[in-house]
Amino acid sequence: MKTSSSERVVPIHPALIRARLLDHWRQCGGNREARLWPELELDRFGYASANFSKWFARYLTKTGAKADRTSFHSFRHCFRDAMRAGRIEREIAFSLGGWTGSRSGGQAIGDHYGSGYRVGALSEAIAKIHYDVPALSSLMERVEVLDPQQLCRT
Template sequence: MIALYMGCRLEEIGQLLVGDVKVLNGTSHFAITTLVDDDEEIVKNIKTESSLRSVPLHPVLEQLGFSAYVERVRQAGHKRLFPDITSKRRKVTSAYSTWFSRFKRDAGITSHRKVFHSFRHTFKDACRAAGIPVDVHDALTGHARSSVGDGYGLGYPLERLAGEIGKVRYGLVWEKAPASAQALHSQAGG
């Protein structure tokens, strides 16, 4: 869901720490960063320099309870946001990637072109369909721009990125979940 709605790479998601979920001026976001802690227990890498970024939490993920999940993980005392994703290899998500390949095959998806990274491609297409300017969805996904002028300034404000990422929709049933939940709550006399 994070890859689909926020365009993050698998390793960026898998190596997130609880402390990487931040709130600035009321906008929840992921801080995609690097890190090597003192005992090298936690190592976070990025693909490119432009991958360092803040990605606003998509409103659908908020509606589905992601913030409550983050709080549960925080209260449990975990460092990693997804503590069950582990690997003995350098990449945190190596084992998860293998699991996902089996999962999609078992679901009948046999094309070698359909991989976890396809969610990122779908996100980019959804950004285009929503009319999000290319430089904005490049900022969301950490893609480097090629113009010299693109290197000037600090980039887009988080609030602008949040407004743009909120335009990404797929017409899926859970995108309407909050209204349905409210209707059920009202029907139940709540």
């Protein structure tokens, strides 16, 4: 986690399950790795994100995909757009994205009550996300909503 406030429940998309991400996670745990991608070098502050972001910027340039306002952070913008396209309600989208309310402080007192969404509701929302990217089509075919309990098993 980058910060303690970054911690949240985000179910794994069914396409990533089909791509065997859980097998990779189990292998990391079996190797006593605390991180999902232990091969990513940490920066001087202990974060893998900075070095990966720099690598990704070079990758975009090398592949000819570099454009104005395109960076690794762009994935968060694409994720939000995909949630809009999937008609995922704003509050669930903000929960999945780790975003707080409006910048103008327009939250109601009730926004601070409760403990959030159950894994099942979040899982249903994640399954609605699709990306129209040909390279991902084999992963995105016929996405089915999985039993949330199945996602929580180790």
